[in-house]
Amino acid sequence: MVSDVEHPREEILADRAQNGRAEPLGIIAGGGALPRIVAQEAAKQGWVPVIVAVADGRASDWSPWPHLSIPWSHVGEGLSFLRASGVKKIAIGGTISVRPDFRSMVPSFRTLSLLPDIFRAMRGGDDTLLRACTTAVARRGFEFVAIHDIAPKLLMSEGTLTRRQPSQREELALVRGFLAARRLGELDVGQAAVASPDRVIALEGIEGTREMLERVRGLRARGRIGDKEPCVLVKTVKPQQDRRFDLPAIGPSTIAEAAAAGLRGIGVSAGGALIIEADRLLSAAEVEGLFVVGRALPPETGASA
Amino acid sequence: MVSDVEHPREEILADRAQNGRAEPLGIIAGGGALPRIVAQEAAKQGWVPVIVAVADGRASDWSPWPHLSIPWSHVGEGLSFLRASGVKKIAIGGTISVRPDFRSMVPSFRTLSLLPDIFRAMRGGDDTLLRACTTAVARRGFEFVAIHDIAPKLLMSEGTLTRRQPSQREELALVRGFLAARRLGELDVGQAAVASPDRVIALEGIEGTREMLERVRGLRARGRIGDKEPCVLVKTVKPQQDRRFDLPAIGPSTIAEAAAAGLRGIGVSAGGALIIEADRLLSAAEVEGLFVVGRALPPETGASA
Numbered sequence: 001m002v003s004d005v006e007h008p009r010e011e012i013l014a015d016r017a018q019n020g021r022a023e024p025l026g027i028i029a030g031g032g033a034l035p036r037i038v039a040q041e042a043a044k045q046g047w048v049p050v051i052v053a054v055a056d057g058r059a060s061d062w063s064p065w066p067h068l069s070i071p072w073s074h075v076g077e078g079l080s081f082l083r084a085s086g087v088k089k090i091a092i093g094g095t096i097s098v099r100p101d102f103r104s105m106v107p108s109f110r111t112l113s114l115l116p117d118i119f120r121a122m123r124g125g126d127d128t129l130l131r132a133c134t135t136a137v138a139r140r141g142f143e144f145v146a147i148h149d150i151a152p153k154l155l156m157s158e159g160t161l162t163r164r165q166p167s168q169r170e171e172l173a174l175v176r177g178f179l180a181a182r183r184l185g186e187l188d189v190g191q192a193a194v195a196s197p198d199r200v201i202a203l204e205g206i207e208g209t210r211e212m213l214e215r216v217r218g219l220r221a222r223g224r225i226g227d228k229e230p231c232v233l234v235k236t237v238k239p240q241q242d243r244r245f246d247l248p249a250i251g252p253s254t255i256a257e258a259a260a261a262g263l264r265g266i267g268v269s270a271g272g273a274l275i276i277e278a279d280r281l282l283s284a285a286e287v288e289g290l291f292v293v294g295r296a297l298p299p300e301t302g303a304s305a
Numbered sequence: 306m307v308s309d310v311e312h313p314r315e316e317i318l319a320d321r322a323q324n325g326r327a328e329p330l331g332i333i334a335g336g337g338a339l340p341r342i343v344a345q346e347a348a349k350q351g352w353v354p355v356i357v358a359v360a361d362g363r364a365s366d367w368s369p370w371p372h373l374s375i376p377w378s379h380v381g382e383g384l385s386f387l388r389a390s391g392v393k394k395i396a397i398g399g400t401i402s403v404r405p406d407f408r409s410m411v412p413s414f415r416t417l418s419l420l421p422d423i424f425r426a427m428r429g430g431d432d433t434l435l436r437a438c439t440t441a442v443a444r445r446g447f448e449f450v451a452i453h454d455i456a457p458k459l460l461m462s463e464g465t466l467t468r469r470q471p472s473q474r475e476e477l478a479l480v481r482g483f484l485a486a487r488r489l490g491e492l493d494v495g496q497a498a499v500a501s502p503d504r505v506i507a508l509e510g511i512e513g514t515r516e517m518l519e520r521v522r523g524l525r526a527r528g529r530i531g532d533k534e535p536c537v538l539v540k541t542v543k544p545q546q547d548r549r550f551d552l553p554a555i556g557p558s559t560i561a562e563a564a565a566a567g568l569r570g571i572g573v574s575a576g577g578a579l580i581i582e583a584d585r586l587l588s589a590a591e592v593e594g595l596f597v598v599g600r601a602l603p604p605e606t607g608a609s610a
Contacts, residue, residue, distance in 0.1 A: 179492070180492055180494065183488060183491075184508070187484070187485055187488055187505060188505075189485065189504075189505040189508060190508075194510075199493070199494075199511070200492060200493075200494040200510060201510055201511050202510035202512070203494065203495075203510050205499075205505060205506055205507035205508050205520075206504070206505075206506050206507070206524060206529060206530075207507070207520060207524060207529075211520075215510075215512060215516075219511060219512060224511060224512075225511075
């Protein structure tokens with residue numbers, strides 16, 4: 001597994017050990033399987049997970065861990081809850097499909113003091129938003145840790161993880177896809193693209209990967225992608241991204257969605273993306289005949305047509 | 306109207322006059338109102354329009370002009386038809402939602418000789434495809450003319466065309482949208498983007514502007530765009546684009562689609578985009594309260610997040 005984090009894992013674990021008792025780990029949890037995996041992994045290592053469920057994560061059952069489910073307007077209460085639980089370190093993960101719309105909500109009293117930071121944060125794309133929120137939270141005495149420092153097995157490794165290897169033309173599609181996804185990331189828009197050797201098919205905006213793949217399925221059903229045009233999904237970390245937050249992720253459902261869209265495989269930035277439930281994901285890929293590859297350095301030349 | 310074409314209009318018109326009789330103008334016609342407007346305008350100026358209908362254009366009625374409707378596999382017959390009709394100059398326009406899938410079709414005999422050029426063409430995005438097709442067609446003795454040389458009133462002018470002006474925040478959304486759309490164009494992907502002052506919402510892939518706007522409508526309906534987040538559509542010419550082909554276009558239906566998606570207005574590259582049925586388009590914009598602005602030089606700084 002490749003890991004080039006700024007905060008070495010050993011140090012984080014050492015911190016925890018020094019306490020002499022189980023240290024709480026705050027987890028700001030969106031939707032999907034990821035936050036629960038992180039909580040389980042943290043518990044296994046002796047942390048006490050303390051969950052603040054937001055957005056899509058509010059639908060999940062967070063027992064047996066201490067947890068609080070809050071709307072965006074009560075994010076201040078979320079931080080108070082973490083502080084009251086003795087949390088110093090926070091990890092954040094899971095899907096957040098509804099962006100906080102602070103302009104049309106009535107914030108709670110505890111959230112009010114966060115608003116100046118939040119409004120500054122709203123001026124950028126998602127990455128800018130996250131970075132600014134970090135600063136706001138750090139200023140209140142918390143430290144963010146990366147999910148893959150808690151659960152290193154989640155980090156995408158380099159190489160082909162499936163029996164099936166990309167063909168020469170699929171390799172060209174990967175090169176084009178990585179180029180497009182990186183450019184998209186530079187604009188702080190999305191992290192995913194679908195490409196063939198000949199062209200870029202779709203780019204991820206705020207709709208997310210699942211809906212982009214549904215779109216590709218529709219395009220294919222209507223004959224707008226040729227039967228023999230090999231298409232691939234690429235997900236890659238943004239060049240400027242703080243790797244403690246919002247790494248691109250693939251999970252078993254990504255395989256199902258990619259297969260439904262008629263894709264040949266998936267390319268992901270190694271050491272800069274999460275692979276969720278890798279075992280289930282890879283057996284699904286084998287069944288569907290898709291390849292899954294991790295690439296450490298996306299090729300930046302050769303397909304700039 | 307701004308016009309910076311490589312082939313001055315006077316020269317084209319002079320050519321036609323020297324013939325002493327009505328000269329045919331070949332029109333390769335996709336779908337939508339555009340090809341018919343070009344044919345009507347050409348006829349008004351004394352050309353005889355000769356139509357080769359392809360892709361989406363095959364559904365239209367092309368009488369009273371000489372016309373041939375062909376599948377992609379018979380593009381060779383199309384050129385023969387134009388040559389037999391005495392055509393030397395060709396304009397191309399209209400929507401082409403189905404890209405030719407030459408790999409899975411049986412070409413006609415007349416198309417066979419075009420295939421090497423076509424396969425070379427298929428290796429790039431849409432712009433590369435068009436440029437390569439041009440070369441193939443030019444090598445067969447035809448010359449391409451720009452639609453806006455035939456019908457200059459179609460070319461988007463500079464300035465605000467509606468009573469409603471963009472607000473300060475809408476202006477920020479335009480800047481961000483132009484930046485994203487230009488970057489997208491550099492990748493030879495699409496020509497359109499939807500942005501707010503805070504972020505890029507959607508980028509056009511091969512699905513086209515109409516479907517991108519439907520997507521934005523869906524995102525808004527599901528609360529993924531804030532009620533008070535002002536969003537705009539931007540369409541702009543690709544930096545490397547040969548302006549005789551595939552200029553981005555807006556028409557009356559664009560206004561309806563943008564309004565349905567809850568957008569505040571539309572920004573278009575002046576002198577590098579077509580405005581189809583401008584009168585109907587602008588009255589629709591007034592009714593919906595949308596602004597329509599043409600910008601000669603998209604601002605490239607100030608919103609790079």
